[in-house]
Amino acid sequence: MSRYQSIKEQAYEANMQLPKLGLVLFTFGNVSVVDRSAGVFAIKPSGVPYEQLKPDQIVVVDFDAKIVEGSNRPSSDTKTHAVLYRHWEHIGGIVHTHSTYATAWAQAQRDIPIFGTTHADHLTTDVPCAPPMSDEMIRGDYEHETGFQIINCFRERKLSCEEVEMVLVGNHAPFTWGRDAAKAVYNAAVLEEVARMALLTEQINPQAPRLKETLIKKHFERKHGPGAYYGQGC
Template sequence: MAYRELKERSWRCNMELSRRNLIKYTFGNASAFDVEKRMFAIKPSGVPYDELQPTDMVVVDLDNKVVEGTLKFSSDTKTHTVLYRKFPGIAGVVHTHSPYATAWAQAMKSIPVLGTTHADHCTRPVPCTPVMSNEMIKGDYEEETGNLIVDTFEKNSFPHREIEMVLVACHGPFTWGETPEKAVYNSVILEELARIAFLTLRIDPGVPPMIKELIDKHYLRKHGESSYYGQTK
């Protein structure tokens, strides 16, 4: 049971998604990455959250080989693998179909920065990828989903440690973070940002993005060297 802690941590993150109402039935998954061993624990495929046990989690390496576990891993596992390989410094990935974030993804639109709730977490719009090409769909689909995310970040020079969330067009949100718990937190925040931005644009469809100075001020309250939010650790 060498991976007991990693599996329990991944299990707790998956259960937290369910407890926070981001998941219906089996529609989502969270993984926890061991930065030193370069392996991660992920939810098995298609097991309902109310039956899920810590021992059900599957440990996988970055070649998608099962290291521990008897169940089949989540069908989205290869997307997680690509993110762990290409986004250095992250140790958790989460995928959900939470309704407001998924609606923005289906509308194929990035979520603009309209207020400080957004800027507290992210200085830029939450990006939406382009629709995947037929080529990629016919290839290794879940791996290509990861590639699509990474390409979107690379082509636009988006820093993946500053924008820890993305909308995959016509599909839904993925988030990550330096811990699995932070990735879960980001999924909850993303759904809330998506909802408030949705409501704002119903009140005034022409509202402009928030001014840059206010975006930077709020982000830097919480991040970087001169941050002053939270308790010193």
């Protein structure tokens, strides 16, 4: 019995949600779950189809992306996860997908504008799109640098990773996170839907205005802070 059994099972369950939610084709995605006290995280093995994935195949690595337990090679995006866990101390799970609409916005290199309350219920800013990396970063330790591209984007824009739990990496695809893997998966599905609605909104009305500030604030406060009244509390 592995001492990492709990995060391996959580990672397995969360990974299996991605095909159910229609967020991945073949192996185009991965979820990880962190164990802060042990300084490790559990992540999907690279290139294994979801229908064949077993909890035992989940790989445990440390924050340098070195394998701690598991006989498979971890996801090729492991270093990106490692950088995010190292810098953002309160996140518990990370999801990477190539979900269709979110990826299209990333390829278009545009932030997703906040057009309505579906978006505002989850974050009060546009969904940020980090610019494509410099040639130097790409030629370096690519997946490692992808993590920094995200961190730098949040720093420059003064965004909080606890308020904004999703990002697009320009030319690439989305990453989402949360207090645990289930929340990170939830955010991945929300992002895909918000991305789809935003494109449709612009197609219906190319001059569609962003949501006005009073409405953004109102919807956010329904879920956050001392006056929150959405959900059963938790």
